[in-house]
Amino acid sequence: MALIVQKYGGTSMGSTERIAQVAKRVAKWARAGHQVVVVPSAMSGETNRLLGLAKELAPSHVTRDYFRELDMLASTGEQVSVGLLSIALQAQGQPAVSYTGWQVPIRTTSAYTKARIESIDDQKVRADLNAGKVVIITGFQGIDEAGNITTLGRGGSDTSAVAVAAALKADECLIFTDVDGIYTTDPRVVPEARRMASISFEEMLEMASLGSKVLQIRSVEFAGKYRVPVRVLSSFTPWDIDVAVEAKSGTLITFEEHEQMEHAVVSGIAFNRDEAKISVFGVPDRPGIAYQILGAVADANVEVDVIIQNVSKDGKTDFSFTVPHPDLARTMELLKDKVVPELGAADVVGDPRICKVSIVGIGMRSHAGVAAKMFRTLSEEGINIQMISTSEIKTSVVIDEKYMELAVRALHRAFELDMPGVTA
Amino acid sequence: MALIVQKYGGTSMGSTERIAQVAKRVAKWARAGHQVVVVPSAMSGETNRLLGLAKELAPSHVTRDYFRELDMLASTGEQVSVGLLSIALQAQGQPAVSYTGWQVPIRTTSAYTKARIESIDDQKVRADLNAGKVVIITGFQGIDEAGNITTLGRGGSDTSAVAVAAALKADECLIFTDVDGIYTTDPRVVPEARRMASISFEEMLEMASLGSKVLQIRSVEFAGKYRVPVRVLSSFTPWDIDVAVEAKSGTLITFEEHEQMEHAVVSGIAFNRDEAKISVFGVPDRPGIAYQILGAVADANVEVDVIIQNVSKDGKTDFSFTVPHPDLARTMELLKDKVVPELGAADVVGDPRICKVSIVGIGMRSHAGVAAKMFRTLSEEGINIQMISTSEIKTSVVIDEKYMELAVRALHRAFELDMPGVTA
The missing domain is CATH 3.30.2130.10 (VC0802-like)
Incomplete structure (x- = not known):
């Protein structure tokens, strides 16, 4: 039995049909005996829709009070996602519970719209996992010392997932995306490009910052700091492929010295x-x-x-x-x-x-x-x-x-x- | 200077244009020297949209865990509203700050989807009012003892507004609706029906429960219990009518014995x-x-x-x-x-x-x-x-x-x- 954190992007959460698919995949991992924590993004388009409404009301505002309200607004996208995913899991007979960033809590700095995670309390999450529940946590957001909602900036859900995995000392953090891993180069340019079974943390940093934009760079830094094994894999494979096969798919970002030696x-x-x-x-x-x-x-x-x-x-x-x-x-x-x-x-x-x-x-x-x-x-x-x-x-x-x-x-x-x- | 709580329904919050109108009306009251707390509903249609998504995923679920997730989901509608209204006020030069139910906090029972308010902490709100800010609080929701998000049931924002007014000992709670007051009977049946300038709390209870569905009945009970003067008035009058005129419009639900004598x-x-x-x-x-x-x-x-x-x-x-x-x-x-x-x-x-x-x-x-x-x-x-x-x-x-x-x-x-x- 392993403790696995799974992150699903906005496209995977884009409709109730897709959310039901995510729930089936998650339930499969839980049935296979793993403890699973899920960190979903907002439904695709939702964050842009919300920020668009704000823009209509205040086309050129840049004060701190304004950024506080943007975070109040934008954080609802992920809250909707966790509620829906929990409902989908329950409907499939899998006990589940959702938490917002402030409920966990995920403590961050007060820098609205670009806050940084400072600490994560794992108490509630562990209790629920031990009670046999899948735990679903909002990505992208947290709470500052004064009790304000904060967000981590675009792509912050990757960072949330890695940070949660670090706090729980998870065995692996699976980032489900629309690509099936990290390639030696862009397959659209070089058809012979090959998916890497693993890549070192440092190489991933260079690949990401140089344009292979699969993972938010900050999440990779976070993974490096806390030595969290992160696997990038596809959410477009059939949900019912064998857990043992899925667990070896994609690309593992690794910190193991011996693997680097063979590289x-x-x-x-x-x-x-x-x-x-x-x-x-x-x-x-x-x-x-x-x-x-x-x-x-x-x-x-x-x-x-x-x-x-x-x-x-x-x-x-x-x-x-x-x-x-x-x-x-x-x-x-x-x-x-x-x-x-x-x-x-x-x-x-x-x-x-x-x-x-x-x-x-x-x-x-x-x-x-x-x-x-x-x-x-x-x-x-x-x-x-x-x-x-x-x-x-x-x-x-x-x-x-x-x-x-x-x-x-x-x-x-x-x-x-x-x-x-x-x-x- | 008075302390006024204003509640706006979903229709009044139905689009960014309408939210901008609400902001102008609120800013007008603040400029007239009043301390203003606003309790807006979710944008019209939003709560139904969110609950519809849940229904798609779990057509016939009725467990407590499911109701907890419904509250997680539905409470986001009001959170979006408070963020947008605060942004609209700030864009018009009026300092404003928004709070969710759990941030205030508004403490409730744990009865998901039909929780009851137990207490409201007025500390943050008072500090912000004294600092010259308009304070915007999510209607319809609160937090239970264990830190879960709860909602008060349909129309709960009326109750939230009255409860906030009671906690703050507000001078009046203004419920802005799509009608301009309480009538002697339905004007569609009797064209001569007249708007009442005031109505006693007990009469309002009977009128409401008998089909004059302007106010959620629970909010009237709450107003009676804490003797909060509630005024029902129209949000469709031009936003810039004089505050002194607006303050006397609609129908006041009153607890004054001497007014009852003259009745x-x-x-x-x-x-x-x-x-x-x-x-x-x-x-x-x-x-x-x-x-x-x-x-x-x-x-x-x-x-x-x-x-x-x-x-x-x-x-x-x-x-x-x-x-x-x-x-x-x-x-x-x-x-x-x-x-x-x-x-x-x-x-x-x-x-x-x-x-x-x-x-x-x-x-x-x-x-x-x-x-x-x-x-x-x-x-x-x-x-x-x-x-x-x-x-x-x-x-x-x-x-x-x-x-x-x-x-x-x-x-x-x-x-x-x-x-x-x-x-x-």
């Missing part, structure tokens, strides 16, 4: 074409220039991703970074009007037609030549590298966006990710 | 055509026959209204009572198959074509001849009286339903209810 050098290829490149040329190389450029950009609330500064030549250096596409125009304006003149730089150039391709793998730490193999592969395809950035477990390059598919496919092949048995 | 003998005419009459003839007159007949009816969950048993003659008596129309057939079956044979009664006859007409008035207590005047009026119109039942402040007759409008109009005229200045 392939490169686990996956991530890519992102939502960024644009900005280069400031002929910057006088003196202390503080990075801050002068990026401080102004950050003040304008633009998120910067890759940052490259090369060694200087003749006391001048070139400084490049990437920003989200929608922020390119105003960032360029800001630099041209203010930063470049103040800095005494020669010129600033923006380019929206770029993409970032990254190879990710724990194995890179201890294997020389992985980056070199990446660069050679791209060179053989005639792809020019514009920027390079590296970390312990990933190497990213910025290239012309028209070469993206070509690059991803070539790298997937070069690192033998399409060969069965290599990964995991 | 007219008869305040209003109530009627009900939703009942059917059943007579059991030739019942042996011995102890326990009323129980034998009505006990069996009650066991079948049929609600009995008027009950008449006349003095016996030759050791036999006749026994009559009324039941809701939909219950006539099965009650007749029950009596014929079981009760009448056991009782040794002669016969049982059912008649669905009846109606009940009642005159209601505190003044009847001390005025002889009021009932006689009622009977004479009906006699002059050639209307035969089938049953008579009296209480301290009302006299009801059961007559053929085809005479209902005629009887109501004749009585309305006979007791001079259409004459200005007579009532209140």
Whole structure:
């Protein structure tokens, strides 16, 4: 018998028919002898509907009091889901009980709309599990010290599920999604892409932040901090597949050292074409220039991703970074009007037609030549590298966006990710 | 400066446009220097939508665990309303804060779907009022001792509003509805029917239970118990009418003895055509026959209204009572198959074509001849009286339903209810 936390997304909870399917799947796990805690999202579309109503009433409000009311409003979506799922389970003869975040309670900070979980009381939940009930807990929300309802921000139900699993020291946290696991790269780009049976926590962090948006990044961080084994699997398989089979499906995000040892050098290829490149040329190389450029950009609330500064030549250096596409125009304006003149730089150039391709793998730490193999592969395809950035477990390059598919496919092949048995 | 509780129904909260109108009306009262607490219902249709989803998942569930989940589900409707109304007030520059039942907290019994309020903590609410905020509290719901969400049953928001007003010792509780007050009788039957400026608590109880369904009866009982002045008024007047004018509009349900003294003998005419009459003839007159007949009816969950048993003659008596129309057939079956044979009664006859007409008035207590005047009026119109039942402040007759409008109009005229200045 294991203690399993299961998280279901909004699509899985999208109608009473689908909720009945979720209930059948959950009841199957309970019948197989497991203790099950479920964390469902709001029915798909519901959170947007509620926030849309607020927007109609207050198109441009941003006060703390307003954010408090948004949380009051948005948290009802998950409350409806837990009530309905509990009813569906009871109707199928499975004893069940639902709790809101404040009932558990799940204590959070007071940062409305982006609160962070501080602690979870497991007392009620354990008592119900021991009494043979499935326990259903609202995702996405909690309660602050003063008794206000808070929410964790978009995708927060993933984080709730992992946090509940951590508090209960669950054996595994199953995240049911509309994909059947984490792939070596996007199968729409590389048909040979393979599902990984497991991936290390660190690799998952890099894959997620680089665009494989299966899990909310914060939930992965949470899983890492508390060493919660998380499995990403599909909610679109038939509900009655065998529990033993389902328990091994999807992709397990793992923290086991020995599995990392057996790991392939490169686990996956991530890519992102939502960024644009900005280069400031002929910057006088003196202390503080990075801050002068990026401080102004950050003040304008633009998120910067890759940052490259090369060694200087003749006391001048070139400084490049990437920003989200929608922020390119105003960032360029800001630099041209203010930063470049103040800095005494020669010129600033923006380019929206770029993409970032990254190879990710724990194995890179201890294997020389992985980056070199990446660069050679791209060179053989005639792809020019514009920027390079590296970390312990990933190497990213910025290239012309028209070469993206070509690059991803070539790298997937070069690192033998399409060969069965290599990964995991 | 007064402390005013305002309740708005689901129709008034039916869309963001209407919520914005409610916010303007509330803000107007706050600007006029009053402390305002608002208790809104769920947006119209929302509670039915939520319970409909539950019904789809569990068509015939009736366990306590199921009712707990219904409350979990249904309580979200009011939570959405308070959040939206608070946002609308803030958008109009009026500081506001919303609370759910459990946040106040409003403590109730554990009877899910029909809980009763036990206590209300006024601490938070007072602090916010003193800080210049409008306080918005979810109607219809509370929290039980174990921390479960409970609801008060249909129309429970009226009761919540009155209970909040009682806890805060509010100067008045304004119930905004789709009618502009309590009338001497239904204006659709008697065009000359007049709005009463005030009505006593006891009369309101009789009027409400007799079919003038403006206020949930429980809220009137609550108002009586705690002597909360309740005003029923229209939410369809323009929001910007003067506060002083609005404060005197509608109908005040009052507990002032001196107003009762000045009161007219008869305040209003109530009627009900939703009942059917059943007579059991030739019942042996011995102890326990009323129980034998009505006990069996009650066991079948049929609600009995008027009950008449006349003095016996030759050791036999006749026994009559009324039941809701939909219950006539099965009650007749029950009596014929079981009760009448056991009782040794002669016969049982059912008649669905009846109606009940009642005159209601505190003044009847001390005025002889009021009932006689009622009977004479009906006699002059050639209307035969089938049953008579009296209480301290009302006299009801059961007559053929085809005479209902005629009887109501004749009585309305006979007791001079259409004459200005007579009532209140």
